[in-house]
Amino acid sequence: MASTNGLAPDPLALLRQSIARGALPTASADQDPSIATETTQSLARASYLIFNEDGQHIAIPLTQETRFISPAAGKKGLDLRSVYLCWLNKETSVGEYLAAVSALNEELKGLGKQETVANFVFGEKIDLTAWLAGDVGEEDSEFIRSLDANKASRAETRDAAAIARGDGDVEMRDAGALDDAKAEQERLKVIYASERTMGDRNVALRGAKPQDFSDVRKKYSALFFSKSRHSGQNATGAPGTGLPNANPALRPPVKSTPAGRRPEPIILLSPSASSLLRMPNIKSFLEEGQYAPPEGGSASNILHLTRVLPSITSKPIRFILVDDPSTFRPDYWERLVAVFTTGQTWQFKQYKWTQPAELFSHALGVYVGWKGETIPDSVKGWGRGVMVAQIDKGGQRWRDREVVEEVWRGIEGSMKATGWGKEGKR
Known part of the structure; x- marks a missing residue:
């Protein structure tokens, strides 16, 4: 409503x-x-x-x-x-x-x-x-x-204002009887009367004598921002995008996950045109177990899907799928669980870990190719950090489900090995 x-x-x-x-x-x-x-x-x-x-x-x-x-x-x-x-x-x-x-x-x-x-x-x-x-x-x-939190906040604000004015019609939600309500109201009046008025953060930081920090801001703004513009690189050493606030290190910190909410693991796709799985067809492949060419479908650069991984938790886990990590905050890399790759190393230039050996020690690599075709030497050289799955090139789409289950088993095993549990990553 x-x-x-x-x-x-x-x-x-x-x-x-x-x-x-x-x-x-x-x-x-x-x-x-x-x-x-x-x-x-x-x-x-x-x-x-x-x-x-x-x-x-x-x-x-x-x-x-x-x-x-x-x-x-x-x-x-x-x-x-x-x-x-x-x-x-x-x-x-x-x-x-x-x-x-x-x-x-x-x-x-x-x-x-x-x-x-x-x-x-x-x-x-x-x-x-x-x-x-x-x-x-x-x-x-x-x-x-939540709406309930909004209503409670407005009610508390009205009560505080009424107490400050000395009104006697404040609703005491936790009192069980009228006498208890009056006693609680009197106690609150005493508490509010004894409160000290605190200054804002500027008063707390600057004290009574204002300090001018403009020279510090000017010095370090020139140092960091000019470097970023001239080098064209962000904080991870990857080429910049030229977009405002594209440097993850310069963004405000992310809000911590509320109690009871599990952080959502992230899967990165290859943006390569040669990849068999891209944003238009990855969701139908991983959710429905059927491969379709990536020409049609959604053009969104952010997708979500849910999957139950029994060895981690009995509740469905919500995954985020993206193919562009340029706007990632530093903590998003801790939630990376899988990287779909075609074996081309340019894909990792904007990643936190640009070297395949280091990248695939933090997240599972997944190479998906046609059955019967040669696996790239680069993928073979990356070792056990990258799993290989091959789909049928013909019209036998019923075999796709086997491949999908194989991929999910690999992701589940990798997540469990890297510390993911029912509350998230430990």
Whole structure:
């Protein structure tokens, strides 16, 4: 439900419901969707998203804060315009998405608006688009605060304000009787009266006398950023992409995984055109056990699939499949469990581990070729760190299932050997 207990409609829940019905909301410059001249295709000119729920139009301001809490944005809720732009670019490449963010911000500035659109980093974009598409449960997002948490937060804020004013109508949720509630309320008044007012982080760091650190920022900004531009390499020693914030070492730290949530293992594919398994056909191969040529299918650069690995956990494990690691944060490499390769070493130039021997000591290498064809010498030379699987070149597609199960057994064995358990990697 988008609205509960008389609260205002929740924009994220409304958007998720609209996507499930296949009817995206309409951008409008006015709250009244009947004014045809006010509907627009431009998110910069628009001020509202109009949702059609049970025959009623619900107008939500594009500047409204959502329940998506971004560590990169100071752990505050991102606005609806940023969320909607991210969804519209769910299948675009990283460069195209960043260009769309930049173009929308320029358009907003040109219209004299003070709002700006936030850029969702790699992990946040995966989490948001999967949640909106319904690929994960309502309460299973790493970054989206639950509706119950939102209601509790608003209630606590109202109670704190009421106590500060000395009001006597604060709801005591944990009290079992009226006398207990009054006693608890009096105790809270004493606690709040004894609190010391703390300064913000600037006061704590700088003290009473302001200090100017601009010379330090200037010195080290020139040192690190100029090196990055001139060498064209990121922190891992791999060629840079030229995209803003493409260096994983310069990104804000990733939010730690909440208790009870298992980190999602990552599988990297080869971007080579000669690879038999690429983004358009890898999911059907690993999930359905049937090979199809990679010409058709999804053009997305991020895919998800689930698989039960009995020796690790009885619960389904959700895997992330990508073919471009240029936007990886350092901790993502710890979640890498398999690398599909064609035997071409240029594939590893942007990896954390560029040498095959080191790479395949951290993750299983998987070479998939045609049955009866010669295995590349490079693959043979990489030893037991790379498993070889061969699929039938003819029309006997029923044999594909055997190959797929062989690949999953290899991944499962490698994950178990490298410390993966039911709670994740130890």
